[in-house]
Amino acid sequence: MNIFVCIKQVPDTEATLSVKNGKTINEDGIKWIISPYDEHAIEEALKLKAKIPETNVTLITLGPKRCENALRGGLAMGADHAIHIETDEHVDNRIIAKALAIAIKQEGNYNLIFIGKQAIDDDSYLTHIYLAENLGIPVSTNVTLFNYESEKVFVEREIDGGEKEKIEMTTPCVIGAAKGLNTPRYPSLMGMMKAKKIPIKKLSLQDLEIGEIDNKIIVEKLFAPPEKPQGKVIEGDIEDGVKELVKALKDEAKVL
Amino acid sequence: MANIGVYVELKEDKSKKSNKEAISLAKKSGKNVYAIIFTNNLDQHLDELKGIKKIIQIKDQDLFYQPDYYSDTISNIIKDFDLNDFIGICSAQGKDLFPRIAAKTDASLVNDCIDIDFENNLITKPVFAGRLLTKIRVEDEFKMYTIRPNVFPVQASDSEENPEIITKELNKKELKTRIVDIVKSDSKKIDLTEADIIISGGRGMKEKENFKMLEDIAQLLNAGVGASRAAVDAGFATSDMQVGQTGKVVNPKLYIACGISGAIQHFAGMKTSKIIVAINKDSEAPIFKKADYGIVGDLFKVVPLLKKELEKIL
Numbered sequence: 001m002n003i004f005v006c007i008k009q010v011p012d013t014e015a016t017l018s019v020k021n022g023k024t025i026n027e028d029g030i031k032w033i034i035s036p037y038d039e040h041a042i043e044e045a046l047k048l049k050a051k052i053p054e055t056n057v058t059l060i061t062l063g064p065k066r067c068e069n070a071l072r073g074g075l076a077m078g079a080d081h082a083i084h085i086e087t088d089e090h091v092d093n094r095i096i097a098k099a100l101a102i103a104i105k106q107e108g109n110y111n112l113i114f115i116g117k118q119a120i121d122d123d124s125y126l127t128h129i130y131l132a133e134n135l136g137i138p139v140s141t142n143v144t145l146f147n148y149e150s151e152k153v154f155v156e157r158e159i160d161g162g163e164k165e166k167i168e169m170t171t172p173c174v175i176g177a178a179k180g181l182n183t184p185r186y187p188s189l190m191g192m193m194k195a196k197k198i199p200i201k202k203l204s205l206q207d208l209e210i211g212e213i214d215n216k217i218i219v220e221k222l223f224a225p226p227e228k229p230q231g232k233v234i235e236g237d238i239e240d241g242v243k244e245l246v247k248a249l250k251d252e253a254k255v256l
Numbered sequence: 257m258a259n260i261g262v263y264v265e266l267k268e269d270k271s272k273k274s275n276k277e278a279i280s281l282a283k284k285s286g287k288n289v290y291a292i293i294f295t296n297n298l299d300q301h302l303d304e305l306k307g308i309k310k311i312i313q314i315k316d317q318d319l320f321y322q323p324d325y326y327s328d329t330i331s332n333i334i335k336d337f338d339l340n341d342f343i344g345i346c347s348a349q350g351k352d353l354f355p356r357i358a359a360k361t362d363a364s365l366v367n368d369c370i371d372i373d374f375e376n377n378l379i380t381k382p383v384f385a386g387r388l389l390t391k392i393r394v395e396d397e398f399k400m401y402t403i404r405p406n407v408f409p410v411q412a413s414d415s416e417e418n419p420e421i422i423t424k425e426l427n428k429k430e431l432k433t434r435i436v437d438i439v440k441s442d443s444k445k446i447d448l449t450e451a452d453i454i455i456s457g458g459r460g461m462k463e464k465e466n467f468k469m470l471e472d473i474a475q476l477l478n479a480g481v482g483a484s485r486a487a488v489d490a491g492f493a494t495s496d497m498q499v500g501q502t503g504k505v506v507n508p509k510l511y512i513a514c515g516i517s518g519a520i521q522h523f524a525g526m527k528t529s530k531i532i533v534a535i536n537k538d539s540e541a542p543i544f545k546k547a548d549y550g551i552v553g554d555l556f557k558v559v560p561l562l563k564k565e566l567e568k569i570l
């Protein structure tokens with residue numbers, strides 16, 4: 001069985017972000033990680049690999065040279081192969097999905113594709129569904145439970161109000177991984193050693209016959225939201241404090 | 257004049273709260289508004305759809321959200337009625353449905369919009385979990401948007417005009433992703449993403465049972481109960497209650513954080529709350545820097561007092 005996992009490299013959740021040229025983030029000093037939902041995607045693929053003999057897990061990413069590290073990280077977790085569609089250009093989700101779809105098709109057979117439900121940089125919630133529609137295969141998003149049985153996939157996905165949808169799909173299909181799905185493993189030392197030796201297959205957008213990049217979603221401006229002024233901290237007698245608080249919420253803030 | 261469509265999201269045939277925002281926004285665009293609604297009982301929704309000239313009602317004997325049926329049906333309507341813009345809510349269903357429609361109709365979709373300036377074709381949306389905002393221009397004839405709940409103003413309509421109602425059948429051509437069942441949650445929980453008030457607990461709650469204190473206040477205020485990841489990981493709360501970077505993004509009028517330190521990833525999920533209240537025994541806790549009001553003290557003393565005071569005024 002052939003499993004693909006699409007991953008994206010993003011700034012660490014703790015990273016201090018500043019804006020450069022009003023349009024992009026300043027990358028100096030940023031620690032890069034695999035987008036957390038993509039880590040859940042990798043983990044689920046590896047869990048399935050452990051159950052089904054002769055399963056190959058191939059990672060695939062699109063982005064500049066630095067994204068190699070994300071692939072190495074995923075290989076160290078236990079993936080078998082890695083493909084890097086290398087580009088310095090900014091491409092929107094539609095083009096990313098198209099490139100991923102073409103690259104996956106070029107590899108031949110694919111049974112399952114795992115991918116995070118969103119990347120934590122642009123927070124678009126688009127790529128996984130676009131990818132599936134591109135390939136003409138089923139997709140579920142926000143998946144918190146995954147089961148595979150004789151070419152059928154059963155998932156649960158979280159919807160509003162704590163409810164869950166139970167969903168059936170045939171393979172091949174795309175799984176948009178969410179947090180509840182699993183706990184991603186840490187790479188072992190052995191895994192890291194092994195990962196260094198695995199060659200990363202490099203592709204360009206031209207190799208995928210994506211010539212002209214016609215982004216339709218154009219970032220005009222990137223900026224920090226206005227900071228809230230420091231609020232009021234009540235210390236001392238808590239009985240008086242709570243009274244003061246409730247009064248303020250009612251009369252000052254008018255939220256009660 | 258150009259046409260704009262608005263998807264009226266229903267849950268068990270009840271209108272989602274934020275439909276009002278989406279409808280108001282569509283009307284504000286100055287375009288011809290088409291409301292698209294999947295229901296067999298249109299009458300009960302007409303009040304909310306006042307002032308809309310054209311309603312497209314989709315009927316079926318077995319109406320139940322199936323992403324393939326819904327996206328196929330809407331994609332056809334978009335083509336047939338020449339809609340150039342299409343708005344919905346950035347809800348669990350919106351995030352599942354809208355990208356499918358966008359892919360099928362080759363539209364450009366922006367999720368989680370917090371401002372849409374139709375005139376200048378500029379959309380504002382949070383990125384990096386709200387640590388930054390971006391203004392986006394969409395270079396496409398056909399644009400789609402999902403809007404973040406509780407952000408857009410609601411304008412009531414006093415129009416007495418009768419809408420034109422167009423009825424369509426559900427398109428049941430192909431079902432690749434099949435929803436076979438819905439697992440209800442055990443309690444009648446308020447949906448956090450739409451809640452006006454949320455009270456959340458963190459690791460400082462110490463035990464699962466102590467969340468009962470928060471539930472009591474929630475009942476009093478008709479609020480939702482949220483949690484930090486530490487509280488979820490410790491088993492005090494269920495994962496659907498998690499607020500933050502890897503949980504829900506919420507936007508209530510009032511957010512009360514009890515025993516939550518205020519980590520950047522938690523903050524990412526609740527920073528746009530209108531008023532943030534922090535209850536924490538550590539006066540150095542980072543949450544106090546972000547709170548509008550804070551009480552330094554033991555939550556096991558503060559929360560019961562808070563309940564008492566609230567009971568007095570409600």
Ligand SMILES: Cc1cc2nc3c(=O)[nH]c(=O)nc-3n(C[C@H](O)[C@H](O)[C@H](O)COP(=O)(O)OP(=O)(O)OC[C@H]3O[C@@H](n4cnc5c(N)ncnc54)[C@H](O)[C@@H]3O)c2cc1C
Nearest residue numbers: 458459460484485486500501502503515516517522537555
């Ligand atoms: C990739 C990533 C994603 C993450 N996503 C999320 C997310 O979505 N949501 C999230 O919440 N976190 C998330 N986190 C975790 C986050 O970094 C914090 O670890 C977490 O938010 C801490 O939860 P907490 O505030 O409940 O616990 P703590 O940080 O342990 O804080 C507990 C607080 O309770 C106070 N306290 C203790 N006892 C009492 C008492 N009796 N009375 C009053 N106060 C008391 C303490 O003073 C302390 O401030 C994420 C982390 C990473 C790395």
